[in-house]
Every structure is written in C-alpha cells, then in structure tokens.
Amino acid sequence: MSFLTTENVHKRYALGHVTVDALRGVDLVIGRGERVFLGGPSGSGKSTLLHLLGGLDAPSSGCVTLDGQDLAAIDDARLSDFRARHIGFVFQNFNLMPVLTAVENVEYPLQLLGERRRTAAARAMLEAVGLGAQADQYPNELSGGQQQRVAIARALVHRPALLIADEPTAALDSTTGAQVLELMLALSRDTGTTLVVCTHDRELLARAERRVLMRDGRIEHDSGALPAQAANHAAAAALPESA
Structure with a gap:
C-alpha cells in the first residue's frame, strides 16, 4: 500500500533570466516501512526530490x-506542525545546538510539541543509539559519529512515520559512516519508520534494499518499481533534454 507518493512532480527554479528544471515529471511510490536510497550525480535532482518528500519545499506542479x-x-x-509530528530529519552537518547537551538536543522536538515526559524519552532514545553514557555532554565533547547518532536520536524521538536523511554520512569517515547507516536501518526496522536516504556514496547505494537513481531531473532506475512504473521511468529517462 502506498504511503509516500509523487505524481508527475516538476520543480523549476529561476536563476536570473534562466529557468532550471530540477525535476521533470517524477512519479514515485514508497510503501510504509520501506527503506529507499536516492542516488545520482550532482545536479540529478535527488536532493530536490528529497526536500519535496519531506515537505521542506513545494513542487512547481504535481502532487506529493x-x-x-x-x-x-x-x-x-x-505544514510546520505536520512536519514536526510526522517527519524526522537527519542532515550531513548534524545541526545540533552547541549550547545544549546531547539529551537536551534530543528532547527539543518534544518540547516544541508540548510533551511532558520528554527527558525520559530523550534518554531512552540516546540509549537506543548507544549514547546513554554521553547524554550530558555537549556536542563539542563528542566525535562526529557520536554527534550524528545524537542527530538520529533527535529525529526519531517523536516516533515519526517518515525519516528523511540528506547525505547523513558525508561528513564522516567510511567506517563511522557505515556504522551510522546500519544504525538508521536497524532503528527503521525496529520502529516501522519509513526511511528515505539521499546519498552520492556508491558503496551505500550498492547495499540498499531499494535504489532510486536520478539523472537530469528524472528517475532513471528504480529497483523496487512495479513493471509498469519501471517502463515509465525508462521511457522518461530516454527523453531528450528539451522535452
């Protein structure tokens, strides 16, 4: 059953007198609990698509x-309230608040939602990502991998239905990045959270359960698409740039 969908989504940007077509009629269906990786070269549209899926931007036409x-x-x-309740975000630069401890960073989304038992929930989530002992440390006292684990805990503490991760391992070394990715996948399986990851890392893409590869604003390949969808993607990818 479809949970997250795009229907004929286009996204255009105006750069001076030039219009850039970042997305060119993208159709995508993601089921509840799926773990999907978006890949493609720089400028392919994968980050734009990810931002639309997370409600951080709106399509020029089409439906998300x-x-x-x-x-x-x-x-x-x-929309801000909807995102806060239903979507979690993990970014490559962690985006932790330096004046807050790890547990305070994690409980912050719950504070915005008015949750009462937020400190206990935040500490439990830090335990889940293996950082229970570091709960009272500040971001500058943590390694890059530990900071990203805090960011993952913050993104999941409110039990979102969807977790969006934009290049979550780009600022980490390969070993730490692989560990962080495995953690996200395991937590997604345990909680039933739908996970969509944008990455340029070919090794990570090769291990993905489902790969959606972008090129020139279109889906070039979708390893989990139904036959009819796959045929549509192939036909769209074959269109000339002026189409």
Missing part, C-alpha cells in the same frame, strides 16, 4: 502525498 495528505495543500503554519 504523505499518508493521504497532499503536502502542497497545507498552509505554512499547519
């Missing part, structure tokens, strides 16, 4: 639907 909700149909205030 999460669990039956058309994200473009929500006003900004309601």
Whole structure:
C-alpha cells in the first residue's frame, strides 16, 4: 500500500533570466516501512526530490502525498506542525545546538510539541543509539559519529512515520559512516519508520534494499518499481533534454 507518493512532480527554479528544471515529471511510490536510497550525480535532482518528500519545499506542479495528505495543500503554519509530528530529519552537518547537551538536543522536538515526559524519552532514545553514557555532554565533547547518532536520536524521538536523511554520512569517515547507516536501518526496522536516504556514496547505494537513481531531473532506475512504473521511468529517462 502506498504511503509516500509523487505524481508527475516538476520543480523549476529561476536563476536570473534562466529557468532550471530540477525535476521533470517524477512519479514515485514508497510503501510504509520501506527503506529507499536516492542516488545520482550532482545536479540529478535527488536532493530536490528529497526536500519535496519531506515537505521542506513545494513542487512547481504535481502532487506529493504523505499518508493521504497532499503536502502542497497545507498552509505554512499547519505544514510546520505536520512536519514536526510526522517527519524526522537527519542532515550531513548534524545541526545540533552547541549550547545544549546531547539529551537536551534530543528532547527539543518534544518540547516544541508540548510533551511532558520528554527527558525520559530523550534518554531512552540516546540509549537506543548507544549514547546513554554521553547524554550530558555537549556536542563539542563528542566525535562526529557520536554527534550524528545524537542527530538520529533527535529525529526519531517523536516516533515519526517518515525519516528523511540528506547525505547523513558525508561528513564522516567510511567506517563511522557505515556504522551510522546500519544504525538508521536497524532503528527503521525496529520502529516501522519509513526511511528515505539521499546519498552520492556508491558503496551505500550498492547495499540498499531499494535504489532510486536520478539523472537530469528524472528517475532513471528504480529497483523496487512495479513493471509498469519501471517502463515509465525508462521511457522518461530516454527523453531528450528539451522535452
């Protein structure tokens, strides 16, 4: 059953007098609990697609639907609340608040949602990512891998239905990056959270359960697409640039 979908999604940007077509009619269906990796060369549209899936940007045309909700149909205030409740984000630069301890960083999303038992929940999530002993340390006292684990705990502490990860291992060495990725996959399996990861790392893509490869704003290959979808992707990828 579809959980996260895009239907004929286009995204255009104006750069001076030039219009850039970042996405050119993308159709994608992701089931609840799936773990999907987006790949492709720089400028392929994978990051743009990821931002649309997470409700961080809106399509120029087409529809992005999460669990039956058309994200473009929500006003900004309601969309912010929807993201806060249903989506978690992990970025390559961690984005931790330096003046807060690890546990305070993790409980911050729960504070915004008005949750009462947020400290206990944050400490439990830090235990889940293997950082229970570092809960009261500040980000500058943690390694890069530990900071990313804190970021993952923060993204999952409110039990989101969808976890979006944008190049989550890019700032880490290969060994630490692989460990962080395995942690995200394991937590996704344990919680049933749908996971969408954007990465340029070919080794990570090779290990993915489902790979969606982008080129020139279109899906070039989808290892998990139904036969009809796969045929549509192949036909779209074959279109000339001026199409």
